[in-house]
Amino acid sequence: MQAYEIYQKMSNDVYILKNGGMLTDISGLHGEIWILEKTYSANQNTGVENIYTVDGYFGVIYQNDKTGEIVVVNGGTDVTALSEVSHNGIENNEMIKSLVSQQYNSARQIMQDALSLAAKHSGTVSSTGDSLGGALSQMQAVEFGVHSVTFNYQTFLGGALLK
Numbered sequence: 093m094q095a096y097e098i099y100q101k102m103s104n105d106v107y108i109l110k111n112g113g114m115l116t117d118i119s120g121l122h123g124e125i126w127i128l129e130k131t132y133s134a135n136q137n138t139g140v141e142n143i144y145t146v147d148g149y150f151g152v153i154y155q156n157d158k159t160g161e162i163v164v165v166n167g168g169t170d171v172t173a174l175s176e177v178s179h180n181g182i183e184n185n186e187m188i189k190s191l192v193s194q195q196y197n198s199a200r201q202i203m204q205d206a207l208s209l210a211a212k213h214s215g216t217v218s219s220t221g222d223s224l225g226g227a228l229s230q231m232q233a234v235e236f237g238v239h240s241v242t243f244n245y246q247t248f249l250g251g252a253l254l255k
Contacts, residue, residue, distance in 0.1 A: 095121055099163070099220040099241040102126070102154060106167045106225070110150045114139045118154065126154040126163070129209065132202050133167075143205075149198035151225075153206050160215030164206045164232065166199055168223030168244070199228040203236050 098120060109115050112135055118126040131138040132151040150167030203219065210217045218239040219229040226242030233240035 096241055097121065098126070099218075100243060102152070102163060102165045103168070103220050103222040103225065103243055106150055106152055106165045106221075109133055109135055109138060109152065110167050112137075115152060120156065122158075124156050124158040127157055129153040129155050129162075130202075130205065132198055143198075143201070145198045147194045147198055149195040149228075151199065151202045153202060153209065155209065155213070155215065160210070160213045162206050162210050162213075162215050162217045164199075164202055164217065164219040164229075164238075166202075166219065166221035166225035166228040166232075168221055168225035195224070196228060196231055199232060200235070203232045203238070207236065 098118070101118060105115055105118065109131060110133070114137065115128050115131070116139075117128055120126055128140050130141045130143065130153045132143045132145050132149060134145055134148075135150075136142065136144070152165040154163045154165065155161070203217070206217050209215070216239075217236075218241065219232045220241045220243075221227075221229040222243040226244060229240040229242050232238060
């Protein structure tokens, strides 16, 4: 497992993608490179393979060039975009009411893709995210049994989210 600083950098960088920018590989703490493998977003110009999403989900798969470890990064709510706050506010309310978030379907798909990639390269998989992305990461951890590091999250517990 990586130090939380790498997870935090990844969780912050996914907002670049959410805002229409392009992500790049990330240098690790021990000379390793985290290779950007795939994105899931409504942004068509990500520079790598992108799975187009219409549900507001933004996510990224990174792979460590030395260890083969894979990290799924789930995007959170961008409070600078009022329309997104409104949309993700609806998402959060749905989850609080114990309904499955519309975005979790995309989060489930990115995790399945990451697990398939890990099986090909003998790597482990973990997830991370901030805010709504942290809640999605916790849901992935419960469903798929992966390690999750979250920031500024809502707690997922027994099918409900508690603030």
